[in-house]
């Protein structure tokens with residue numbers, strides 16, 4: 164059990180739990196919303212976080228940080244993390260993305276069910292379920308004098324907003340009465356006005372030094388079919404208005420977002436505070452009291468920037484649409500489906516997220532951090548296997564005399580080099596050696612460079628898990644390229660037999676038998692970009708695409724590797740970690756992806 168490093172968010176949560184900050188939470192009813200009612204029955208002393216993606220694309224490694232953070236905090240403090248779709252912008256959202264996001268979160272090892280009073284409660288929410296509440300909240304703001312319908316053109320609105328050095332100018336529509344605003348807003352809802360003709364704005368302060376408080380829009384007209392509510396609405400709430408309401412309705416305690424929302428926090432608080440107010444209208448009606456204290460609080464952390472990676476959904480989509488990668492799950496993509504196909508494990512990604520921690524300072528994390536986490540995860544559990552990636556045939560010229568023509572000698576090696584004492588070691592790998600084996604081309608040199616310890620005429624090496632052999636020469640084609648390496652078997656030196664150590668050698672090389680080795684497609688991936696910060700400062704990320712980011716070779720693998728299940732991970736001895744491709748690998752047609760090498764640096 165690892166000790167979780169503390170961070171500022173853990174500090175805040177521990178302080179709030181100690182002070183009972185959220186224990187007073189009451190259930191503020193939401194008309195007609197079944198999902199919300201479920202939150203009312205839960206233990207209010209628990210913390211509640213949420214992961215709120217917009218279903219407009221596939222999740223990437225940056226989202227993984229947010230998932231590990233939000234679900235991880237809830238897990239560590241006995242709380243609950245809500246899986247919520249922030250589906251308030253119908254134009255770009257689709258069910259396909261909803262499904263892929265749920266899949267990704269589950270695959271990463273998190274769930275949204277919790278146990279309360281012996282019952283299982285699902286914490287899967289959709290912001291679109293709150294459209295009625297949001298609409299009612301908007302009408303309340305209008306009646307309370309906190310919102311108005313603005314009919315300025317978008318250009319006028321932009322010009323009148325001012326900038327950081329100039330205060331804004333009040334809209335000529337700002338002084339409308341609540342009754343006028345209400346009538347207009349209902350016309351917006353009822354489809355009486357074209358898209359973009361007017362917006363509902365919060366009435367705050369056109370001179371605020373925080374431009375986000377200069378009467379931000381909260382509702383707009385948009386005729387778009389929503390993936391859940393269909394054509395029921397032609398007006399939709401703006402994200403900055405919807406989000407605090409979603410959090411409040413779900414009794415979220417700690418609403419954690421990335422730093423770019425820091426300037427939005429005053430508006431977040433403004434919306435929630437206003438909705439706790441009650442007003443007695445001139446006609447005697449009492450309106451408001453839609454929310455109750457304690458309210459959710461927003462906290463910001465620095466987003467993940469990972470070197471050699473882009474994490475903008477729009478740019479990732481461009482890579483897919485332009486055919487630069489094979490799809491969202493291309494093993495070079497930083498999407499969660501891409502990382503998964505590449506062979507990264509949920510455990511490695513969680514470990515990575517824990518190690519990078521959370522802070523309030525923007526920084527770049529070196530890509531190697533992810534690979535180190537992967538190696539740390541797989542080192543103790545990925546079965547070993549031998550593969551020859553750049554094969555050349557080696558013939559043992561005395562085999563028939565020593566071992567008998569056609570003889571195949573069984574060999575074995577452990578699947579894992581170290582197994583914890585209380586654990587059952589997995590069955591050993593079985594393979595055979597015969598007259599011919601595949602070896603790496605680089606393991607033979609006709610004229611050895613200084614210090615070379617592998618095969619050259621007159622030198623002895625061990626075929627790992629097999630015999631000691633002595634090199635006698637090679638055969639070449641017309642171009643001088645080595646076609647066959649020749650060697651003789653040194654009898655009685657088989658690994659694991661008493662004679663194994665009778666002949667000392669300086670090197671053991673990896674190999675695969677020609678008789679039982681299986682040809683496999685191996686995809687060697689490398690960074691997609693040659694620049695560490697491919698899109699920083701508005702740089703054209705396509706200018707730094709790495710032309711060698713994908714190389715496909717035919718290798719020979721030992722039988723245990725050929726028998727892999729799709730998605731099974733291995734350490735190919737000396738080469739690094741590989742996974743049987745979850746899409747293309749099949750029995751009899753092995754396909755492997757290289758996840759990462761054994762050490763860091765550019766892969767060779």
Ligand code: ATP
Nearest residue numbers: 215216217225226228229420421466467474475476
């Ligand atoms: P878009 O790319 O369309 O702007 P987004 O990256 O903001 O979208 P959302 O679906 O809104 O994606 O994000 C869901 C959650 O993931 C948000 O809480 C957001 O803060 C978080 N998130 C997104 N990118 C990162 C990142 N690089 N690092 C950490 N968290 C991130």
Ligand code: MG
Nearest residue numbers: 216217249402
């Ligand atoms: Mg977003």
Ligand code: MG
Nearest residue numbers: 474475476477
């Ligand atoms: Mg973004």
